[in-house]
Amino acid sequence: MQILTILGSTGSIGVSTLNVISRHPDQFQIFALAGHTQVEKLAEQCRQFSPKYAVVADKNHATKLRELLGSLKIEILHGKQALIDIATASEVTGVMCAIVGAAGLPSALAAAQCGKTIYLANKETLVVSGSLFMETAKANGAKVLPIDSEHNAIFQVLPHDYSGSLKDSGIKSIILTASGGSFLHTPLNELAQITPTQAVKHPNWSMGQKISVDSSTMMNKGLELIEAHWLFNCPPENLEVVIHPQSIIHSMVRYLDGSVLAQLGNPDMRTPIAYCLGLPERIESGVGDLDFGQLSGLTFSEPDFARYPCLKLAYDAMLVGGSAPCVLNAANEIAVAAFLREQIGFTDIARVVEHCLSQSEFISGSLNSIDELLDLDSEVRQNAAKWINSLDA
Numbered sequence: 040m041q042i043l044t045i046l047g048s049t050g051s052i053g054v055s056t057l058n059v060i061s062r063h064p065d066q067f068q069i070f071a072l073a074g075h076t077q078v079e080k081l082a083e084q085c086r087q088f089s090p091k092y093a094v095v096a097d098k099n100h101a102t103k104l105r106e107l108l109g110s111l112k113i114e115i116l117h118g119k120q121a122l123i124d125i126a127t128a129s130e131v132t133g134v135m136c137a138i139v140g141a142a143g144l145p146s147a148l149a150a151a152q153c154g155k156t157i158y159l160a161n162k163e164t165l166v167v168s169g170s171l172f173m174e175t176a177k178a179n180g181a182k183v184l185p186i187d188s189e190h191n192a193i194f195q196v197l198p199h200d201y202s203g204s205l206k207d208s209g210i211k212s213i214i215l216t217a218s219g220g221s222f223l224h225t226p227l228n229e230l231a232q233i234t235p236t237q238a239v240k241h242p243n244w245s246m247g248q249k250i251s252v253d254s255s256t257m258m259n260k261g262l263e264l265i266e267a268h269w270l271f272n273c274p275p276e277n278l279e280v281v282i283h284p285q286s287i288i289h290s291m292v293r294y295l296d297g298s299v300l301a302q303l304g305n306p307d308m309r310t311p312i313a314y315c316l317g318l319p320e321r322i323e324s325g326v327g328d329l330d331f332g333q334l335s336g337l338t339f340s341e342p343d344f345a346r347y348p349c350l351k352l353a354y355d356a357m358l359v360g361g362s363a364p365c366v367l368n369a370a371n372e373i374a375v376a377a378f379l380r381e382q383i384g385f386t387d388i389a390r391v392v393e394h395c396l397s398q399s400e401f402i403s404g405s406l407n408s409i410d411e412l413l414d415l416d417s418e419v420r421q422n423a424a425k426w427i428n429s430l431d432a
């Protein structure tokens with residue numbers, strides 16, 4: 040029996056995780072659920088899964104949740120420390136890290152420090168603190184299992200004894216597939232007019248708002264390059280990106296002998312979630328069979344940096360290394376939030392990120408503690424917000 044904490048249980052990944060878990064009540068028990076400010080949804084999940092703890096953002100949301108739960112015997116906690124506490128409790132065997140953004144970093148890192156099995160959906164953790172996070176996991180025997188569909192696909196087609204060296208495993212490169220988002224064919228001169236409603240509608244996947252916008256700018260693929268770099272110890276020059284609009288091939292590994300191994304499936308996050316939760320067995324996920332009769336074709340093309348400047352910014356930040364990916368991520372989070380509230384346009388997202396990366400005081404060698412990383416993260420957020428406000432003026 041696995042005893043799990045789900046961080047971000049009310050989000051898209053959290054809901055898919057609980058859906059998989061509900062199919063296997065004999066294998067998983069929920070220790071804690073964390074839902075930030077979405078108390079109605081969290082209350083519903085609490086009634087279904089009876090966790091020992093439920094965690095929300097603050098006291099007000101704790102009061103609301105208590106009212107909704109009535110006399111149900113669930114302890115309600117609030118605040119950032121509570122996220123760490125439920126991720127590190129001694130009873131817990133595994134932690135699903137499905138909070139969105141750098142807000143998910145402290146709890147994921149704490150779980151790594153305690154040697155938990157980490158189901159990692161929160162890619163921002165690896166972008167902001169890849170080196171620190173992977174070293175911490177290794178030093179404490181924490182298993183890091185990739186939930187992100189591309190990384191999960193790669194994980195499935197790498198040799199089972201993959202040691203962390205492409206060369207030793209006869210691998211030439213890792214190929215991330217990307218849908219290209221909703222604006223793959225939009226004329227370039229129309230991109231500036233794209234609205235948040237258009238940008239959050241992904242053609243193939245149903246996801247949270249932030250990652251949906253990231254997919255349409257392809258910042259998501261940029262973050263995923265950095266994620267793959269750390270997860271698989273893959274040098275930047277051995278990473279490829281190919282646009283595959285149907286999202287059926289979830290990623291591939293190119294071997295020295297000319298073989299390319301791919302993982303295919305319907306675009307539904309319950310497949311990678313079930314793969315990781317079930318290891319070493321395969322378990323039912325609820326995802327329908329891939330129907331080849333219904334596929335009109337699988338197509339591929341190269342990404343165009345003029346259409347996707349965020350992809351180029353992320354690629355360059357990965358090459359610079361050190362603090363650059365942390366700067367990239369913080370600036371992007373602020374820019375996407377400003378875009379969603381219609382303060383800036385779609386094409387301004389890349390401009391904000393580029394502006395912050397060009398501030399040389401932010402770019403340094405590696406940052407070795409979470410406090411240093413979080414300080415930089417908050418400095419960059421302030422800088423990005425200030426610059427956005429100056430655009431308004």
Ligand code: NAD
Binds near residue numbers: 075247
């Ligand atoms: P979402 O917006 O649907 O859900 C986010 C969850 O985090 C919610 O439970 C929310 O309450 C919680 N949350 C938000 N801000 C918080 C904060 N400051 N502190 C604590 N909790 C907070 O997002 P999502 O689409 O489920 O994505 C979650 C993570 O998984 C992201 O890092 C995303 O990049 C990654 N991911 C998502 C998908 C997908 O299909 N949705 C695929 C791959 C990777």
Ligand code: MG
Binds near residue numbers: 187188189263
């Ligand atoms: Mg992905």
